[in-house]
Amino acid sequence: MGRFILRRLLQTAVTALFVTMIVFALARxxxxxxxxxxPTEATQADRDFLKNQLxxxxxxxxxxxxxxxxxxxxxxxxxxxxxxxxxxLIATRxxxxxxxxxxxxxLATVIALPLGIVSALRRGSMIDRLARWFATLGxxxxxxxxxxxxxxxxxxxxxxxxxAGREHWSSRILPVIALGWFSAAAIARLTRSSMLDAMQSDFxxxxxxxxxxxxxxxxxxxxxxxxxxxxxxxALQFGVLLSGAVVTERVFAWPGIGSxxxxxxxxxxxxVVQAAVLVTAILFLLINLATDLFYSWLDPRIRY
Amino acid sequence: xxxxxxxxxxxxxxxxFAARLREGLRGLPLLATGxxxxxxxxxxxxxxxxxxxxxxxxxxxxxxxxxxQEKGTLAHLLGCDQxxxxxxxxxxxxxxxxxxxxIFAIGLAGAVxxxxxxxxxxxxxxLDALIMRLVDAFLALPFxxxxxxxxxxxxxxxxxxxxxxxxxxxxRYARLVRGEVLTVKQRDFxxxxxxxxxxxxxxxWKHILPNVMNxxxxxxxxxxxxxxxxxxxxxxxxxxxxxxxxxxxxxLADGRAYMTTAWWLTTIPGLAILLTVLSVNVLGDWLRDxxxxxQQMD
Amino acid sequence: MTAVLEVRDxxxxxxxxxxxxxxxxxxxxxxKAREIVGIVGESGCGKSTLCSTLVRLLPPQAQLSGKVMFKxxxxxxxxxxxxxxxxxxxxxMVLQNPxxxxxxxxxxxxxxxxxxxxxxxxxxxERVRRALEMxxxxxxxxPEERLENYPxxxxxxxxxxxxxxxxxxxxxxxxxADEPTTALDVTIQEQILGLFADIxxxxxxxxxxxxxxxxxxxRLCDRVLIMYAGRIVESGATEAIFTAPRHxxxxxxxxxxxxxxxxxxxxxxxxxxxxxxxxxxxxxxFAPRCPHRMRRCAEYxxxxxxxxxxxxxxxxxxxxxxx
Numbered sequence: 011m012g013r014f015i016l017r018r019l020l021q022t023a024v025t026a027l028f029v030t031m032i033v034f035a036l037a038r039x040x041x042x043x044x045x046x047x048x049p050t051e052a053t054q055a056d057r058d059f060l061k062n063q064l065x066x067x068x069x070x071x072x073x074x075x076x077x078x079x080x081x082x083x084x085x086x087x088x089x090x091x092x093x094x095x096x097x098x099l100i101a102t103r104x105x106x107x108x109x110x111x112x113x114x115x116x117l118a119t120v121i122a123l124p125l126g127i128v129s130a131l132r133r134g135s136m137i138d139r140l141a142r143w144f145a146t147l148g149x150x151x152x153x154x155x156x157x158x159x160x161x162x163x164x165x166x167x168x169x170x171x172x173x174a175g176r177e178h179w180s181s182r183i184l185p186v187i188a189l190g191w192f193s194a195a196a197i198a199r200l201t202r203s204s205m206l207d208a209m210q211s212d213f214x215x216x217x218x219x220x221x222x223x224x225x226x227x228x229x230x231x232x233x234x235x236x237x238x239x240x241x242x243x244x245a246l247q248f249g250v251l252l253s254g255a256v257v258t259e260r261v262f263a264w265p266g267i268g269s270x271x272x273x274x275x276x277x278x279x280x281x282v283v284q285a286a287v288l289v290t291a292i293l294f295l296l297i298n299l300a301t302d303l304f305y306s307w308l309d310p311r312i313r314y
Numbered sequence: 315x316x317x318x319x320x321x322x323x324x325x326x327x328x329x330x331f332a333a334r335l336r337e338g339l340r341g342l343p344l345l346a347t348g349x350x351x352x353x354x355x356x357x358x359x360x361x362x363x364x365x366x367x368x369x370x371x372x373x374x375x376x377x378x379x380x381x382x383q384e385k386g387t388l389a390h391l392l393g394c395d396q397x398x399x400x401x402x403x404x405x406x407x408x409x410x411x412x413x414x415x416x417i418f419a420i421g422l423a424g425a426v427x428x429x430x431x432x433x434x435x436x437x438x439x440x441l442d443a444l445i446m447r448l449v450d451a452f453l454a455l456p457f458x459x460x461x462x463x464x465x466x467x468x469x470x471x472x473x474x475x476x477x478x479x480x481x482x483x484x485x486r487y488a489r490l491v492r493g494e495v496l497t498v499k500q501r502d503f504x505x506x507x508x509x510x511x512x513x514x515x516x517x518x519w520k521h522i523l524p525n526v527m528n529x530x531x532x533x534x535x536x537x538x539x540x541x542x543x544x545x546x547x548x549x550x551x552x553x554x555x556x557x558x559x560x561x562x563x564x565x566l567a568d569g570r571a572y573m574t575t576a577w578w579l580t581t582i583p584g585l586a587i588l589l590t591v592l593s594v595n596v597l598g599d600w601l602r603d604x605x606x607x608x609q610q611m612d
Numbered sequence: 613m614t615a616v617l618e619v620r621d622x623x624x625x626x627x628x629x630x631x632x633x634x635x636x637x638x639x640x641x642x643x644k645a646r647e648i649v650g651i652v653g654e655s656g657c658g659k660s661t662l663c664s665t666l667v668r669l670l671p672p673q674a675q676l677s678g679k680v681m682f683k684x685x686x687x688x689x690x691x692x693x694x695x696x697x698x699x700x701x702x703x704x705m706v707l708q709n710p711x712x713x714x715x716x717x718x719x720x721x722x723x724x725x726x727x728x729x730x731x732x733x734x735x736x737x738e739r740v741r742r743a744l745e746m747x748x749x750x751x752x753x754x755p756e757e758r759l760e761n762y763p764x765x766x767x768x769x770x771x772x773x774x775x776x777x778x779x780x781x782x783x784x785x786x787x788x789a790d791e792p793t794t795a796l797d798v799t800i801q802e803q804i805l806g807l808f809a810d811i812x813x814x815x816x817x818x819x820x821x822x823x824x825x826x827x828x829x830x831r832l833c834d835r836v837l838i839m840y841a842g843r844i845v846e847s848g849a850t851e852a853i854f855t856a857p858r859h860x861x862x863x864x865x866x867x868x869x870x871x872x873x874x875x876x877x878x879x880x881x882x883x884x885x886x887x888x889x890x891x892x893x894x895x896x897x898f899a900p901r902c903p904h905r906m907r908r909c910a911e912y913x914x915x916x917x918x919x920x921x922x923x924x925x926x927x928x929x930x931x932x933x934x935x
Contacts, residue, residue, distance in 0.1 A: 021447065028451035036460070039467030146599075150592035152543045154550050155566060155584035158573065162581075166574050212712035218669055219707075220727045220778060221700020231715050238717075253456040257547050271459055272551060275466045283463065291454045298454070310762040311716055 014306060022299050029291045030081070034074050036287070037280045064090065077284065086285035091277050096285045099270065104289065106176060107266030110258065111251045113182060114190035119244070122194045126201025130209065131228065141198060148195020153254045157188035157261035174263035185262040189254050193247045200243050204236040211235070238309050245301035249294050338604070346596035353590050356406045357413035364403040365391075368560045372398035377576050393578045395568060401578065405586050407560040412590065414472070416541040419479030420534045426480065427487020428530065432522060434488065435495025445488065452485040458547060465553045475554060479541050490533055494526045528605045535598035539591035546587055562587050615642040615681075616785050616818040617666075622678035624658075624665045631890035632675075635661035637842035639678075640915075645785070648812055648819045650833035650850070652826065652865070656886050658842040659822045663788045666820075667703060668695050683785065701731040704779035708791035710771035714763040720774055721759030727778050746777040750807060769800035776807055783815050790822045805832050826869055830854055835920055838862050841887050841897035848921040858923045860902045896925070 048056055061067045065076065080087065086096035129141040164184060165173035172181045208214065209232050217227045256268035263269075267286050274282035306312040356363055375398040379386045386393060392401040434445040452460075460482050468474040499522070548554030549563030557564065562583040569579025624636035635658040643649050651659050664670050666680060668687060680687040682703065687695065707713050714723060724743040728734055734742065747755035750773040763771060772792060779787055789808065793801040809832060811817050821833060829836055829850065836853045838846040838861065846859040857863045864882045884901035893899065895910040902909070908926045915922045916930055 021450070024447045025450040025454065028448055029454055032451060032455065032460075036463040036467065039464070146595060147592065150539060150588055150595055152546055152584065152587050152591075154547055155580070155587060158566065158570065158580050159584065162573055162577060212707070212709060213715045215669070216707060216713040216775070217715070219667060219699060219705045221696055221698075221731050222726065223696070223730060226726075226730070231718070234717050235715065249454065249456060253458040256456070256458045256462075257551065260551060272462060272553075275462050275553070278466075287455065287459050287463070290456055290459065291451075294454045294456070295450075309717060311764050 014312065015303065018299060018302050022295050026292060026295055029295070030078060030288060031074070033284050033287045033291065034077055037284045038070070038073075081285075081288065087281035089274075089282050090279045091274075091282075092279075096281045099282060100267065100285055100289060103265060103267045103270045106264060107252070107255050107259070107268060110182075110185060110189060110255055110264060110266060111248065113186045114193065114251055114254075115244070115248065117186055117190040118194035118197055118247070121190075122197035123201055123240075126198045127205055127233070129198070129202045130205035133206065138202075141202065145195040145199040145202075148191050149199070151191060153188055153192060154257040154261050156191055157185065157258055160184045160188055161261070176265055181262075185258050185264055188261070189251060189258045192254065193251060196247060196250075197240070197244060201236070201240055204239050205232060208232040208236040234308065238305060241308065242301060242305055245298050248297050252290055252294065341600060341603075343596050343600050346593040346600075349589060349593035350597055353409055353593070354413070356409040358410070360407050360410040364406045366400040366403040368399060368404045368407040369558050370399060370403075374398065375400075377572065379576070380578050380582075392582055393576070395565070395579055396572060396576075401565075401582055404560050404565060405562070405583060408562040408565065408583065408586065409590070411472075411555065411559065411561050412542045412545065412587075415476055415479060415545045416538045418476045419483065419541050420537050422476065422480035423483035423537075424487050424530055424534055426484040427489075428491050428523075428526070430484070431488040431491025432495055432526075435492040436499060436522065442492070446492070449485040449488050452482070453489075457482040457544065461544060461548055462551070462553050465548060470554065470556050472555070472559070475545060475548070479544060482544070483537065483541070486537075487530065487533065490529055491526050494529055495522055498522050498525050532598065532602040532605055535601055536595060538594045538598070542587060542591055542594075614644070616645050616683075617820075618642040618679075618681040619666075620679040620681070622662075622665065622680060623676065624661055624670065625675040626661075626671065627673050627675070628890065633890045634842050634892060635889055636665055637892070639839075639842070639844050641837055641844060641847065643786070643818045643820060645816050645818050646812055647835065648808065648821055648833045650829040650836045651820060651822045651839055652824065652829055652836060653839035654824060654886055656889070657839045658889070659839050660790055661842075662839075663705065663790050663820070663822060666788060667699055667705060669699075697731075700727060701782050702784050703786045703788065704782075704784045705788040705790065706772070706775050706779050706792045709795050710768050710775055711795070713775055714771060716763050718762075719759065720761050720763060720766070724759070724774070724778060724781070728781060731782055742781065746781050747774070749780075750774070750777045752777075769796055769803065772796060772800075772804055773807065776804070776811075780811055780815060780817065784817055787811065787817050787819045788822070789819060791824070792821070793828060794823070794825070801828070808832060826854075826865065838865070841892060842889060843897065843924060844915075844922075845898065845925065846923045848923075852921070858928055859898075859925050860904050860927070861898050864901075864903075 048060060058067070065073065068076070077087075084097060086100070088094065089096050089099055092099065125141045125144075129138045132138055161173045161184065164171045171184055172178055173184075175181055209228070214227055214232060217231060218224075255266060256272065258264065259266045259268035260272065267290065271283060271286045273279075274286065372394070375390060375394045376396055378390050378394040378398075380393040380401075381388050381391050383393075390400050390402070392405065394400055395404070430445055430449075434442040461478050464478040464481055465474065468478065545554055546561065546563030546566070549561040550567045552567065554563055555561040565583040566580055569576070569583070573580050619642065620640050622636055622639045623634070626633045626635055637658075639662060641649070651662065653659050661670075665674075665676065666687070670676075676688055678688065682698070685694075687698070690698075714720065718726075721743055724746060725739045728739045728742055743759060744755055747758055752758055752770060752773055758766070758770075758774075766774070776792075792808075793804050796804065805828065808819060808821070812819055821828070823829060833850050836848065836850050837844050838853070838859060840861050846853065846857070846862045848858075853862065854866065857866055861882075868882060882901060887893065887897050887900070894912065896902070896913050899905050899909040904927055906926060911926075913924050913926045913929075915924050916928050917923055
């Protein structure tokens with residue numbers, strides 16, 4: 011088990027390193043920030059001065075190294091545009107996105123797991139067919155369009171729910187539905203097939219032969235075995251949710267990291283772009299690592 | 315006492331083409347296929363099928379509703395946008411864009427993925443580990459953010475968008491191909507080929523690639539929907555296709571301001587995306603059941 | 613001694629797209645305590661379906677008829693809960709593939725205790741002790757450690773012992789073993805068979821051993837039933853069957869065993885193929901392949917003989933005139 015954990019940690023570290031390189035390259039590629047920050051009449055001397063100020067005149071490897079070493083100590087630099095530490099910007103915006111992602115995941119799971127399980131147990135029934143249609147539909151729906159439609163219907167036409175912002179507790183409802191819809195569909199589908207596989211395995215047959223009651227077979231044995239791929243998948247879904255959060259935040263004017271990054275990209279605010287994307291990616295890697303460790307607890311074949 | 319060979323001759327004679335075709339098309343989802351055909355016709359023959367030029371502005375028809383509503387006319391079946399441009403025409407041309415982007419992006423992503431996947435799986439060792447960590451890295455980055463970043467860096471031309479889509483998608487193909495390669499590598503015929511002295515690249519080309527193609531095709535088909543939605547999202551955010559190009563995502567961005575008064579500006583292009591992706595997915599599922607039962611989700 | 617199990621004219625018909633598959637088509641036999649009865653036949657003859665029928669674990673569309681008398685009850689007519697109570701306690705089964713019969717995410721010990729929990733009224737402490745005893749009774753070394761092992765940490769032979777322990781923990785009256793040694797090495801096979809013999813002797817359990825391996829039959833079984841196309845074509849004491857087989861199918865089966873000393877150049881196979889169970893001919897099912905085929909065989913032969921020694925073949929018609 012120890013070897014396994016060590017290996018996973020090492021892999022995550024290397025992957026994280028690659029992530030930083032990609033992020034760094036990406037940010038630099040978006041162009042010259044001085045163009046956005048200075049008025050058009052600014053002279054070359056002005057630009058050079060600013061570049062020096064921002065540390066952009068150093069060589070690329072030097073900039074990368076500075077970036078990494080500072081990042082490790084939590085210093086992400088200063089936003090070119092807002093002139094405040096990037097760390098603060100992220101700290102204010104990150105919780106909003108995490109809230110959105112977590113709530114969406116919870117909603118998706120609460121809907122999809124039971125649906126998938128029932129669907130597998132009552133294969134071919136009406137509820138199974140409905141569930142499968144819901145899943146197929148959900149996977150094809152563009153999140154941002156769903157958000158717009160929800161606003162159109164619930165906020166504008168019916169005027170039941172707020173269309174934007176984060177002030178009221180009910181502001182969460184529409185964005186969470188929009189964001190969670192896709193994940194619910196994906197998880198439902200996988201739960202169903204995973205349970206079906208488990209229910210058809212040899213050990214289930216043997217347990218029936220041994221006289222175990224059906225509910226024990228399903229809820230204890232089949233479910234635990236089916237849980238393994240489902241949990242792994244849910245961790246992957248988190249990445250999808252983070253992506254979906256970007257457009258959802260735009261549609262609902264939700265003050266999270268997604269909208270922060272979009273603006274930063276448009277304004278070529280390197281430090282913000284780097285930091286935000288990096289934080290998101292690392293978060294995702296950590297969740298994956300945690301999932302792997304949880305997975306190894308669920309599946310003893312990995313452990314020993 | 316030998317086993318009777320009476321029935322054996324019949325097995326080598328192949329059933330007629332018509333029967334094989336029928337068997338191959340068993341269970342084809344008709345509605346989905348029909349819609350995909352519609353999509354393809356619209357996309358490929360757009361200039362001839364479209365009732366108007368999508369950029370043709372007609373201020374007299376500004377914000378005309380679809381024909382079944384009160385002020386709608388048959389001249390503009392699905393209504394017009396704020397500049398009087400026909401929605402149906404724009405939807406048809408949007409299909410063309412979606413098709414173009416998805417086909418080329420997936421083709422490119424697939425090609426890159428195949429090369430790297432085979433390299434990783436077949437060569438193994440450090441190269442494999444490095445490539446896989448790179449794959450993990452790309453998969454860890456939220457694809458929208460990556461896409462946004464690359465678009466901002468490279469610009470918003472059609473070619474760049476395609477390249478960006480490929481960059482954000484290649485990793486899944488690489489991972490899939492590597493997995494397949496590892497499975498196939500262990501099989502006897504590969505070992506035999508090596509013993510026979512065939513060079514590695516030749517083994518990869520002749521023996522490994524055909525086995526991998528099925529899974530790639532399935533993944534690619536199911537990816538079409540994803541790429542279409544991704545391009546639409548980018549355009550919606552303003553970092554995808556720019557006017558005067560016609561993209562469903564752009565239509566949604568444009569129409570957002572008029573959402574309360576002219577619902578068709580946002581609803582119809584969105585429905586176009588939904589129905590197209592839905593049909594392609596259903597068709598893709600059917601294809602997967604036929605070609606690669608191992609990836610089954612049902 | 614009265615029979616533990618008495619099967620009369622059992623039929624299991626499974627409707628499929630291609631027609632009704634008559635997996636079991638008129639099977640009758642009985643088995644007493646302390647007896648090991650072998651059921652022999654090629655793949656597809658219906659022997660596994662027979663076992664599934666006896667424990668009533670069939671797909672819902674299966675059509676059953678006949679009688680299966682066990683401890684005074686007809687198993688085909690009792691309700692599902694009653695059947696579930698019997699399963700795992702009075703009638704147990706050991707399957708062919710030990711590698712996949714255990715749940716991979718739970719320890720062996722917990723699965724043993726679970727079987728005890730649901731089939732008996734033992735307390736938790738008693739279950740723990742009994743689980744250990746069970747492992748000892750099947751001669752597994754270091755049983756205390758093995759209880760905490762996961763299935764993938766055990767070899768196939770060891771797992772088969774565990775499965776056998778689970779099947780005999782509650783001293784069932786009847787044990788069904790469906791190809792229990794097919795997936796194992798020859799040396800391990802020998803040990804498992806020895807285990808079955810001990811179960812018969814010490815627990816008095818009646819054992820039905822389904823197999824296609826005639827060597828196993830000869831080693832272990834008191835009586836043999838030869839099955840073909842869902843029917844029993846011959847039955848009798850093991851030695852009698854092996855030295856003087858009466859049904860042509862039995863003769864062909866025995867002739868196809870390669871013998872030591874005989875050149876291996878010619879393996880004798882039985883000519884023809886097993887019939888399609890959804891499309892059986894109206895007469896004797898073996899007739900198309902039978903070297904002694906007569907005109908009479910177009911008529912479905914009844915069972916001749918009585919008790920434990922029977923044969924379903926016109927050749928042995930004791931009431932026949934010279935045909």
